[in-house]
Amino acid sequence: MHIPDGFLAPNVWLPTWGMAIGWIAYCLKKTRSILNDKTIPLMGVMSAFIFAAQMVNFPIAGGTSGHLLGGLLAAVLLGPYAGSLVIAVVLSAQCLIFQDGGLTALGANIVNMSLIGTGGGYLIYKLLNSILPGILGKKIGITTASWFSVMLAAVFCSFELSFSGTIPLKVVLPAMAGVHAVIGIGEAIITFLVLSYVLKVRSDLIYAPMVVAVNHE
Amino acid sequence: MNKKEILISLGIALLVAIVLSPFASPHPDGLERVAEDKGFLEKGEGEPLVASPIPDYTFPGIHNEKVATAVAGVTGTLIVFGLGYGLAKVLKK
Structure with a gap:
């Protein structure tokens, strides 16, 4: 879902760049207080894993492929702020080194996949966690929120394309939502498998805001 | 996380990067x-604004795709491992 240069008009890419800078600045501030010897290397490891996993496009129906977004995966392990930074790091490297996603569109891509996909996805995960306690609730939360993180990013992307005058919303929104509803299933499966494994072998790596906050006071 | x-x-x-x-697709x-x-x-599909060193995930100069x-x-x-790790290190300082 990396928007290239040319899809977005300045009336969209300028303000989304502004939003992205604001979100990153906020995340940098929030992340400072949660970092410890456990999370510092985890930010490197998660950046590496999500970058590598995003290269592996999996086929879905109709000659189309999808790949992991990884926003919820990063957020569950690192929390929404450090997780969002990881996604922003990956998106920036993909744009500048690999020509994946345009430079003008980088702000919008960060808004869609970091702010909305990671931060927004984490809110859904937290909400489901509070309704459904226990390990089963966690797993349902992980699966559902990772699907929604892709869908929400696709919906935001559709709005940006339509506000740019590239394509009418009533055309692009159903198309983007339809294809990403399927890609989101892949996202949910990969996120579920990876996090189930982490829960089994190193459940202490899962982000827990309360514990961390106490440690630093 | 320890070194290992x-x-x-x-x-x-x-x-994942090498094998998959x-x-x-x-x-x-x-x-x-x-x-x-x-x-x-x-x-x-116009020219990108900045020239990327490794466009489209294909390392230049290697014939086998x-x-x-x-x-x-x-x-x-x-x-990105270095960037993520480095960013965290800098933030902690």
Whole structure:
């Protein structure tokens, strides 16, 4: 879902760049207080894993492929702020080194996949966690929120394309939502498998805001 | 995470880049598919604003496409590992 240069008009890419800078600045501030010897290397490891996993496009129906977004995966392990930074790091490297996603569109891509996909996805995960306690609730939360993180990013992307005058919303929104509803299933499966494994072998790596906050006071 | 765990998990990421990425589906992704179907794909096909050193995940100068992808994947995985780790280190200072 990396928007290239040319899809977005300045009336969209300028303000989304502004939003992205604001979100990153906020995340940098929030992340400072949660970092410890456990999370510092985890930010490197998660950046590496999500970058590598995003290269592996999996086929879905109709000659189309999808790949992991990884926003919820990063957020569950690192929390929404450090997780969002990881996604922003990956998106920036993909744009500048690999020509994946345009430079003008980088702000919008960060808004869609970091702010909305990671931060927004984490809110859904937290909400489901509070309704459904226990390990089963966690797993349902992980699966559902990772699907929604892709869908929400696709919906935001559709709005940006339509506000740019590239394509009418009533055309692009159903198309983007339809294809990403399927890609989101892949996202949910990969996120579920990876996090189930982490829960089994190193459940202490899962982000827990309360514990961390106490440690630093 | 201790050193061993960091190396193992970085190793898993590198394995994904080396082993799986050359066999990724070549089909367009969701957004590209929609852009193609709805007729606005060509809007994104102009010259990019900045020249990228490794465009389209193909390491330049390597003729075998699968090897070029794997090398690009390893390069990128190591770079973002350094960026993520480095950012966290700088923030903690």
